[in-house]
Amino acid sequence: VLPYDSTLRLGVRWNWKRLVTGGRPSEEWVLRERPEYEVDWGRDVGVVLKTGYGTRGRVPAWFESVGGWGEVVVIADYGGEMVLGDGGERVVKVYDMVERGLENPILGGLLGHKRVGKYERLTAAVGAKDEELAGGLSKEFGWELDALKFIPGLEFAYQRWPDKKWYLLVDDDTFLVETSVKRFLGHFDPEEKHYLGNAVGDFRARFAHGGSAVILSQAAMRALVKENPKALKTSYLESLDEVWGDRLLAKALIRVGIYLDERYAYLFNGEPPRRSKIRGDRMCSPILSFHTLPQPEMMRDVGEHFRNVTEPVFWLDLWKIYGVPAPWRWDPEMTKKTIKDPKQREEMSRIVLRDVKSEWECLAEYNRRFRASIGTGWAWGKPEPDVCVIFRSAPPFDSEVDAWTLDWDYVGPVDEAVYTHENVASAQDCMEKCTEKAFKTCIAWTWESSTGRCHVSPWMIVGEEVKEQDKVSGFNIRRVRKLERECPTFDGYESRRD
Numbered sequence: 001v002l003p004y005d006s007t008l009r010l011g012v013r014w015n016w017k018r019l020v021t022g023g024r025p026s027e028e029w030v031l032r033e034r035p036e037y038e039v040d041w042g043r044d045v046g047v048v049l050k051t052g053y054g055t056r057g058r059v060p061a062w063f064e065s066v067g068g069w070g071e072v073v074v075i076a077d078y079g080g081e082m083v084l085g086d087g088g089e090r091v092v093k094v095y096d097m098v099e100r101g102l103e104n105p106i107l108g109g110l111l112g113h114k115r116v117g118k119y120e121r122l123t124a125a126v127g128a129k130d131e132e133l134a135g136g137l138s139k140e141f142g143w144e145l146d147a148l149k150f151i152p153g154l155e156f157a158y159q160r161w162p163d164k165k166w167y168l169l170v171d172d173d174t175f176l177v178e179t180s181v182k183r184f185l186g187h188f189d190p191e192e193k194h195y196l197g198n199a200v201g202d203f204r205a206r207f208a209h210g211g212s213a214v215i216l217s218q219a220a221m222r223a224l225v226k227e228n229p230k231a232l233k234t235s236y237l238e239s240l241d242e243v244w245g246d247r248l249l250a251k252a253l254i255r256v257g258i259y260l261d262e263r264y265a266y267l268f269n270g271e272p273p274r275r276s277k278i279r280g281d282r283m284c285s286p287i288l289s290f291h292t293l294p295q296p297e298m299m300r301d302v303g304e305h306f307r308n309v310t311e312p313v314f315w316l317d318l319w320k321i322y323g324v325p326a327p328w329r330w331d332p333e334m335t336k337k338t339i340k341d342p343k344q345r346e347e348m349s350r351i352v353l354r355d356v357k358s359e360w361e362c363l364a365e366y367n368r369r370f371r372a373s374i375g376t377g378w379a380w381g382k383p384e385p386d387v388c389v390i391f392r393s394a395p396p397f398d399s400e401v402d403a404w405t406l407d408w409d410y411v412g413p414v415d416e417a418v419y420t421h422e423n424v425a426s427a428q429d430c431m432e433k434c435t436e437k438a439f440k441t442c443i444a445w446t447w448e449s450s451t452g453r454c455h456v457s458p459w460m461i462v463g464e465e466v467k468e469q470d471k472v473s474g475f476n477i478r479r480v481r482k483l484e485r486e487c488p489t490f491d492g493y494e495s496r497r498d
Helices: 007-020 053-066 097-102 105-110 114-127 131-146 150-160 178-185 218-226 229-238 245-255 262-267 296-306 317-321 332-338 359-374 427-435 477-485 493-497
Strands: 045-050 071-076 080-084 090-096 166-171 214-217 349-354 378-384 387-392 404-406 419-421 444-448 453-457 471-475
Touching: 045 150, 053 071, 053 080, 053 090, 053 131, 053 296, 071 150, 090 097, 097 114, 097 150, 105 229, 114 131, 150 166, 150 218, 150 229, 150 245, 166 218, 178 262, 214 218, 218 229, 218 245, 229 245, 359 378, 359 387, 427 444, 427 453, 427 471, 471 477
Parallel strands: 045 071, 045 166, 071 090, 349 404
Antiparallel strands: 080 090, 166 214, 349 387, 378 387, 404 471, 419 453, 444 453, 444 471
């Protein structure tokens, strides 16, 4: 029989999974009043928080953001204590997992390895209290030392908490939505081998992206740490050269026959809330995590928004949580008083400006930004106290399609999934690129007036005001409304559309 990590076996498994896996698993478990497997966060869940000397300043904000969580162990490439709170209300021990890993006898003859030498240089600088040098070294090669923390960190967590049902490995710039994660875990039997996360990598080692959070069940941890010491030793050896610790972990699990369950990868998220990519296949699905929160104030802000939620959070909830009006839900009845001709109320184009306090400011914005650049046939009004709306009140514009926002970006950072049109003359033309039949997957668009570029995207983000002052952004309203109408209709989902 071929070993679990045989390239041939992995290739066959990869192609077979792609062939037989159709659609997505049911999500009815999300809104069950009583989960199939009860999860007590403080008793059943152990959290391994991974940091480093160069990023240790994030840790206090992480603890502030999550509030009164249960048991958390902090692992790093240095050791010590961290005082939390202005009054020193809590002292958290930081465990040096690189040192612990290098104490493993399997590495006894390899302590001259260049990665070990880098760790020793950092340790010497920290010991000498040379903050400038230690910070520079951490920035230079701290990411390399990260791979040395994974296996000893999880081994330490299992020895510390041998009876936990679930083990969560998170980065210091990762926020977990506790209500969503708790309901998610209640769907699984912890006595079965579960390895869950956001899938990345090729077929030889599909692994859970560490920044989006990694979840292991009791059975999976037991199989890795307690029942297969040989596989663990191999991972210690590989940690000296492996680039990514999360891939190292996946390879260790594969050796004991545990593969990443990719059916739920879309629930894990590697972006901050306002830049989270809300795709058509997950609008009404729960969201488990946020990532890329490197500044303490960013982490605290996320904590303020999500720490006290009492129900699972869905991707579409991000609009409501951040107080951003969802343009595709704009009620035409709100605009009747601003359009004199009742025949023009049904079909109109809209550009939404926020934080405009007075009618005079709204009129000034209309005159300054729109009359000269877009042309005649527009009206303006204030349907809400802080909102200014400018309307295109003549055909062929269609209220089912048009909702524009100036100096905002609903597409976000552009990558290979975003199609960019060059030399696009206007926001109207860009919108039409998104809504034309050739782009069936387009959800949001952004037009840059200074470059003439039009970005059409298969996702939308909540976004925020942009500094460039040259962007107009909007949605394929018909598509977004259609996707929302197709959300599951079992009890509980309807409230997401309020």
